[in-house]
Amino acid sequence: MNLKVEFKNVYKSFSMHAKQSQKLLELFSLNKKGKKEKRFQAVRNVSFKVFEGESVGIIGLNGSGKSTLSNLLAQVIQPTSGNIDIYGETSLIAISAGLNKNLNGLENIQLKCMMHGISKEDIKRLTPDIVKFADIGDHIYQPVKNYSSGMKSRLGFAIAVHTDPDILIIDEALSVGDSTFAEKCLIKMNEFKEKGKTIFFVSHSAGQVKRFCNKAIWMHYGEIKSFGDIQEVTSVYQEFIKWFNNLTETEKARYKKESLEEQAVLSHKDKNSRDTAFLKNIAVILPVILFGVLVVLQ
Numbered sequence: 001m002n003l004k005v006e007f008k009n010v011y012k013s014f015s016m017h018a019k020q021s022q023k024l025l026e027l028f029s030l031n032k033k034g035k036k037e038k039r040f041q042a043v044r045n046v047s048f049k050v051f052e053g054e055s056v057g058i059i060g061l062n063g064s065g066k067s068t069l070s071n072l073l074a075q076v077i078q079p080t081s082g083n084i085d086i087y088g089e090t091s092l093i094a095i096s097a098g099l100n101k102n103l104n105g106l107e108n109i110q111l112k113c114m115m116h117g118i119s120k121e122d123i124k125r126l127t128p129d130i131v132k133f134a135d136i137g138d139h140i141y142q143p144v145k146n147y148s149s150g151m152k153s154r155l156g157f158a159i160a161v162h163t164d165p166d167i168l169i170i171d172e173a174l175s176v177g178d179s180t181f182a183e184k185c186l187i188k189m190n191e192f193k194e195k196g197k198t199i200f201f202v203s204h205s206a207g208q209v210k211r212f213c214n215k216a217i218w219m220h221y222g223e224i225k226s227f228g229d230i231q232e233v234t235s236v237y238q239e240f241i242k243w244f245n246n247l248t249e250t251e252k253a254r255y256k257k258e259s260l261e262e263q264a265v266l267s268h269k270d271k272n273s274r275d276t277a278f279l280k281n282i283a284v285i286l287p288v289i290l291f292g293v294l295v296v297l298q
Contacts (some may be wrong), residue, residue, distance in 0.1 A: 001051035004167060004198045005073065012043040012068055012172045040068055042068040044222040046082075048216070053196040055189075057107035057209030057230065059237055060219035062242075063260070066202045069219060071093065073200055079153070089116070093157050096183025105140035106131075116163040124233060126162050133188075135160035135181070138229040161188050168192055171202040186212060204236045206241075221259040223283060 015038070030101070035069065043065045050056055058066050071077045072084060074092035098122075099108050109130050113123045131140055134154045139147060152225065160168065166187070189259070189298060192199060203209050209216060216233035218225040226233045 001053060003049060004052050004054075005048075005050040005087070006083075006196055007046050007048050008083040008085075008131045010043060010046045010072065010079045010084060011041060012072060012077065013039040013041045013080045039262055043072065043079075044193065044263070046215065046224055048224065048227050050198060050200075052198055053193070055193055055199040055201065057213035057214040057216040057234075058200060058202040058219060059204070059206055059209055059216060059234070060225075061221075063221070063256075064219040065222045066219050067094070067171055069217075070169050070200065070202050072168050073167070075105050084149075084277075086167065088168040090169060091116070091160040091163055091165035092169045092171065093153075093160045093169035099144050099152060099156060102143055102147035104143050105134070105136065108144060108155065109159055112159045113163060116165075130158045131161050133162070150181075157185055157188075157197075161192070165197075167198045167200070169200045169202075172204070173258055206238055210234050222263050 039087060046069070058069060060066050068077070070092060072079060073086070074090050075084075075091060080092065098112060100111060103111065106127070109127055110123055113126065118126070132152075134140070134157075136147075136151045136154055139151055140155075144155070155172075170185075170189070189199060189201075197211075201209060201213055213226065213230050216230045217227045218237045218239075219231050226236055243254065244255070
């Protein structure tokens with residue numbers, strides 16, 4: 001099988017800012033040289049390989065790093081350190097991910113398809129199928145900011161699966177809305193499996209993951225606790241959940257607090273690290289700005 005995704009000692013940390021102005025300065029790495037700051041390690045020393053045709057479930061408690069991992073997979077954010085190799089086009093399905101809240105459903109279909117490099121002719125051909133799959137009625141003509149979480153998920157899923165990506169990343173998109181739509185999504189995901197696509201499925205439901213995936217990653221406060229066969233990983237995860245649920249509320253709170261404190265570290269930022277972060281941020285932001293300009297000029 002062909003290698004599709006490889007993570008090598010990947011870390012992703014975020015500054016713990018008290019003010020929004022500090023967050024803006026951090027974005028362009030304008031903090032003073034030599035200043036120590038508190039950072040939160042959302043993902044710590046993550047390494048794994050996933051091959052073509054594999055379906056990998058990502059499970060874990062709230063705050064375990066699942067969504068950060070999915071954003072790294074989709075290349076929405078860049079790692080703080082380590083290497084990520086992705087062979088193929090990715091598409092992230094999360095509630096409202098990549099949707100412009102000020103545009104209506106049809107305009108978002110056009111925008112997202114253009115971002116995937118789909119021609120105008122193909123967008124026109126695909127649009128009726130996307131609208132039918134989303135099944136949100138006349139809301140397709142309304143701004144996305146007026147949508148419920150379920151409608152955002154429906155539209156995002158419909159667009160993503162019709163752009164035919166090599167690697168599909170689904171982040172809790174089936175946790176909202178009705179069971180009928182979730183079943184329709186699972187059928188579509190199975191079609192992708194049959195085509196040999198690679199799929200990452202982020203979910204709180206170990207049962208849903210067991211039904212669909214052949215491998216699993218158990219994320220636990222930023223680290224991979226277990227990775228491998230779906231039955232083995234979900235079995236040990238469910239044992240942990242049983243143990244955790246038997247704790248008192250005080251014990252749960254203490255366990256979470258101690259685990260989160262381990263993820264917070266003091267870092268000493270030097271000029272080289274600031275320059276590297278600045279270049280990474282520009283590389284992410286500039287294409288978005290240029291795309292916006294092209295849309296306006298059209």
